[in-house]
Amino acid sequence: MRHVVVYFNDFLTNAFPTVVEPLIFIVAVGWGLAAAVGSFGGFDYLTFIAPAQVMMSAVYTSAFEASYNTYLRLHMDHNYDAMISTPVDVDEVFWGELLFIAAKGVFYTAIMLAVLSLFHTMHSPLALLVPLVGFFTAMAFGALGFFANAVVKSISQFNFFVSGVISPLILFSGTLFPIEKLPPVIQQAAYILPLYHFVHLSRMLTTGVFNPDWPVSLAYVLIVPLAMGFFAVRAMRPKLIQ
Amino acid sequence: MPAETLIQSKNLIKKYDDFAAVDGVNFEVKAGECFGFLGPNGAGKSTLMKMIYCFSPRTSGELSVFGLDPKTHAPEIKNRLGVVAQSDNLDDEVTPAQNLEIYGRFFGLGGESLSQKVKTLLHFMTLEARADDNVRELSGGMKRRLVIARSLLNDPDLLILDEPTTGLDPQVRHLIWAKLRELKKQGVTLLLTTHYMEEAQQLCDRLLVIDHGKVLTQGKPADLIKKHLEPFVVDLPEGKARPKGLGRGIRLEKHGDRIFLYAKSPSALEKIAMASKADFQIRPTGLEDLFLKLTGRELRESD
Numbered sequence: 005m006r007h008v009v010v011y012f013n014d015f016l017t018n019a020f021p022t023v024v025e026p027l028i029f030i031v032a033v034g035w036g037l038a039a040a041v042g043s044f045g046g047f048d049y050l051t052f053i054a055p056a057q058v059m060m061s062a063v064y065t066s067a068f069e070a071s072y073n074t075y076l077r078l079h080m081d082h083n084y085d086a087m088i089s090t091p092v093d094v095d096e097v098f099w100g101e102l103l104f105i106a107a108k109g110v111f112y113t114a115i116m117l118a119v120l121s122l123f124h125t126m127h128s129p130l131a132l133l134v135p136l137v138g139f140f141t142a143m144a145f146g147a148l149g150f151f152a153n154a155v156v157k158s159i160s161q162f163n164f165f166v167s168g169v170i171s172p173l174i175l176f177s178g179t180l181f182p183i184e185k186l187p188p189v190i191q192q193a194a195y196i197l198p199l200y201h202f203v204h205l206s207r208m209l210t211t212g213v214f215n216p217d218w219p220v221s222l223a224y225v226l227i228v229p230l231a232m233g234f235f236a237v238r239a240m241r242p243k244l245i246q
Numbered sequence: 247m248p249a250e251t252l253i254q255s256k257n258l259i260k261k262y263d264d265f266a267a268v269d270g271v272n273f274e275v276k277a278g279e280c281f282g283f284l285g286p287n288g289a290g291k292s293t294l295m296k297m298i299y300c301f302s303p304r305t306s307g308e309l310s311v312f313g314l315d316p317k318t319h320a321p322e323i324k325n326r327l328g329v330v331a332q333s334d335n336l337d338d339e340v341t342p343a344q345n346l347e348i349y350g351r352f353f354g355l356g357g358e359s360l361s362q363k364v365k366t367l368l369h370f371m372t373l374e375a376r377a378d379d380n381v382r383e384l385s386g387g388m389k390r391r392l393v394i395a396r397s398l399l400n401d402p403d404l405l406i407l408d409e410p411t412t413g414l415d416p417q418v419r420h421l422i423w424a425k426l427r428e429l430k431k432q433g434v435t436l437l438l439t440t441h442y443m444e445e446a447q448q449l450c451d452r453l454l455v456i457d458h459g460k461v462l463t464q465g466k467p468a469d470l471i472k473k474h475l476e477p478f479v480v481d482l483p484e485g486k487a488r489p490k491g492l493g494r495g496i497r498l499e500k501h502g503d504r505i506f507l508y509a510k511s512p513s514a515l516e517k518i519a520m521a522s523k524a525d526f527q528i529r530p531t532g533l534e535d536l537f538l539k540l541t542g543r544e545l546r547e548s549d
Contacts, residue, residue: 082335089299089329090352090400091321246262246302 051127055206056179058116058134059141062109063199066142067170069105070149071162078153084244094244098237102146106229109142110135128212137209141202143229145170147236148198154239173199178207198232201225249276252404252435253298258307260293260459267293269459270307277403280426280436282450284533286543290459291439292332295408298437299329312403325353328402328434332409334389336381342392343368343377346399353400360399367395371425387418394422398429405429407438411445423448443533453533455540462540467533474539475531476508480515482522501538508535 077083087097114135120126152165176190177183177199183191194200201224208214208221215221253275260268268290275281283291296302298311300320309316311323337345346364350356355363368374371391376384384392390410397405410426411419426449430436440446446453447467454464463470471477476497481504496515497508509515512528519526537543 081338082331082333083337085301085331086335086337086349086396087352088301089324089327089331089397090349091324091354092352093321 051211052182052207053180054120054126055134055210056177056203057120058113058210059138059199059203059206060174060179061112061116062138062141062202063145063170063174065112066105066109066145067149067166069108070101070146071152071165072159074101074149074153075156075159075162078243079159088244094241095237097244098150098240099233102143102150102233102237105146105149106139106143109138109146113138113141126210128210130208130212131210133209134206137202137206137225140225140229141199144198144202144232147229147232150236150240154236154243173197178203198228201228249278251275252277252312253437254308254310256308258294258297258309259305260290260297260302261305266459268297268304271454271456271459271461273454273461273464275404275435275437277435278430278433279451280430280438280449282437282446282453283439283456284441284446284453284537285439285456286441286537286541289456291456292408293459294456295406295437295439299327299406300324325400326403328397328400328405330390330393330397330405330407330410332412334386334393336389336392336396338381340381341378342373342381342384345381345392346396349396350399355399363399367398370398371395372421387414387421390414390418391422394425402434404435404437407436409439409441411440411442419445443537446533455537457541457543463536471531471533471536474536476510477530478510478512478515478528479506479508479531479535480519480526480528481506482519482524482526499538501542506535506538 084097088094117126117131117134121131148169149165152162152169156162156165176186177194177197179199183194183200186194201221204215205218205221205225208218251274253273255274256272258268258271259266271290271294273281283294285291293302297304297309297316300311300316300323303317312326314323316323336342337348340348343364346367347360350360350363365374365377368377371394373388373391373395376388381389381392394407394410397407405426407426411422414422423445426436426438436449438445438449450467452464452466453470455462455470463474465473484500484503484505495509496518499506499508507515507518508531515528519528
């Protein structure tokens, strides 16, 4: 457990300078999209997409961190090589990365939440729990980023990851419109793939309106990221040890 | 009192698919000595080192460090090791002092004692003036000194250095050698790889010469030279030395565009050398010559 503290310390010192720039990006995006119009689902559109926007910040930052940044640390700076010359072992290195990415997810979702709440999009005090969902979202997408890392042969191949995996997930997971509007096959897929449940749960928390299927989403949000993390960390092993 | 054996390997093999980077290596390193792996690039030195500092798993054979197996006791081994890898893997987003602090934390060190140690080590490697600078601004020599300082944070019993002075100026090189000798005096065992003859000769008590993953010979530098070579050599440009009429006791070898003549005494070589009318220097044979003889290649081939 001492290790957990150690990683946090290490990455915190590293990452803090870079935390401020995304803030600006997020605020700008949030503002921009808040200008969307229309109303449906019983709420106005803004309220509908707000939780999704909040989760997207976690999605983007964690996916990018776990793919591009990790790749650079791995192949250019050899930071991880130095770490495993100490009693720290490979799994601890990557769990440390993943946990830190998840922690940053909390931070970003909290910021987005604060910004979007200024637009009357939050209708329940339960919305304060959304950053916790952000933790798990970031962990899941961090894990995806690691899987991508395990597979790509060059940094440009991450483009496939972003446009082929992340973007479709975002579009088809109930972020911009309810998935009930999509053909059943895609709905089933969305139900299993990450993001839908994170957004669904967040929406329930921000609106205070709970679907009867909320335990399913809750279970998904808590369990799936940890499982993904487990396999992702395992997948990263051969990248460091040969 | 005989020194304890710190590292031991028997028939150690490391294969990448079908390629054997390390192909059946036996050796021993004793406490308190400076042991060197000498060989050209691609010989398998780094691969061998990586297995010892638990970075890379071995394919087969036995290996024990501090009496422990890297397969099962890696953290305990790493706790007593200091590692200076071939490429500087410093964190360039934090300062030198912070680099040391972070690394120290991975060993479970912390608080005031860690800060003190960081200061002491920076002083030892004469880097205190740059403690809070940007790592990116440090010269190659300073970066290497920082990596060495970092490797000493856990007071290692065994310091492993993979090509510690490659790419550095002679002055920095000599500074680092002096520091390494100091460490050895303090009782730290040193294990290093190099392809610089001077480094091996200056620092190492015993050597292991390796090429293509196999051990060519091992022992004390002076003994190895005595065992494999004549004591004196002169090298002359091709065409200047007439191979006929060499006389007994002189061995000739050709490498590239130069001819090497080996003999038991300098006088035997003088005649021929002077007759060649080329500039020459009769010198005692060294590790470079040993290497040439054993592998047919120069040590400094691919720097």
